[in-house]
Ligand code: AMP
């Protein structure tokens with residue numbers, strides 16, 4: 001075991017070891033949610049394709065709403081309504097001295113240079129007058145104001161979430177070139193762990209890390225190969241590692257990675273590969289393990305459910321995103337006043353399960369690394385440095401779980 005590493009140094013080391021996938025494939029856009037764009041997405045169209053109305057109202061010439069002296073009038077003259085232009089139906093050029101009835105999304109007729117919303121007009125059946133003077137160009141969405149032909153709308157490395165898939169659709173794309181989906185093989189160690197659904201024998205506990213980890217990986221768009229659970233046994237661990245590394249890009253395990261007599265994962269990885277075990281100066285969290293078995297990455301998560309979850313969010317998630325080819329942006333978090341007191345400074349940087357209540361960060365009462373209900377309760381983690389005391393009202397950094405998940 002090396003010396004205690006800071007959170008930043010550990011993350012840097014882990015990210016330095018993450019080699020992005022290079023193989024790409026072109027897929028129907030509907031199947032690309034969560035995948036990473038592998039080629040620039042360049043638009044062949046303008047969005048919107050033509051000037052169109054942002055309002056239901058009347059398209060007209062701005063000059064015809066202004067009196068002879070150039071002063072805005074509150075009431076334009078009555079203007080005949082010369083045409084009706086619903087969305088999707090290009091109209092005719094606008095005759096001088098008239099207005100066109102127009103609806104949101106409808107093309108602006110040639111000659112018109114503003115749209116007055118209907119609430120600012122008084123309308124009869126075939127004529128309209130303007131009660132409030134518009135600005136030139138008012139309520140016109142310009143062709144290409146969102147996207148112009150030839151523009152790169154998404155860069156390689158973009159993660160395809162709902163907004164990105166919408167942007168791709170807005171330029172008419174049906175297929176997207178993405179990096180291939182990463183595969184993670186997982187297994188869980190411990191003589192004590194029992195799968196939910198099985199009877200719980202004496203001295204045993206249910207395996208919660210399996211549910212947590214598989215869900216975390218699914219949310220990242222990673223294909224999970226679940227190799228089940230094994231006892232605290234060197235040979236079984238070795239066999240599981242061999243099977244896992246034969247089928248996946250990354251092997252992720254839970255438990256057994258400390259340096260106790262019943263912890264066999266480190267030795268088993270070292271038998272067929274190599275491993276770095278970093279002692280990160282943080283709470284919760286035990287050693288963070290990364291290694292390689294051939295070309296396959298190995299990640300060893302601690303067994304404690306909260307530690308495994310937090311270590312995953314802070315370290316493994318960035319590692320996997322980089323490995324997937326994504327551009328990773330570290331979670332920013334924000335500061336808000338503490339709704340708690342911490343009288344005794346901690347020896348390690350601590351990530352505490354917290355919620356925002358009345359604009360203050362309040363803590364879950366039990367911060368033990370075995371208490372998984374703290375994470376189910378929390379909206380985020382409060383990040384308190386080592387050696388720091390906190391009084392109610394002091395600013396503390398809050399990292400929303402939404403920045404650490406998905
Ligand atoms: P370990 O890292 O193997 O020393 O485990 C640390 C703690 O986490 C022990 O109390 C284990 O019982 C517990 N633990 C290990 N694996 C799991 C699991 N899959 N689900 C829930 N708790 C676990």
Ligand code: MG
Nearest residue numbers: 190255256303
């Ligand atoms: Mg164990």
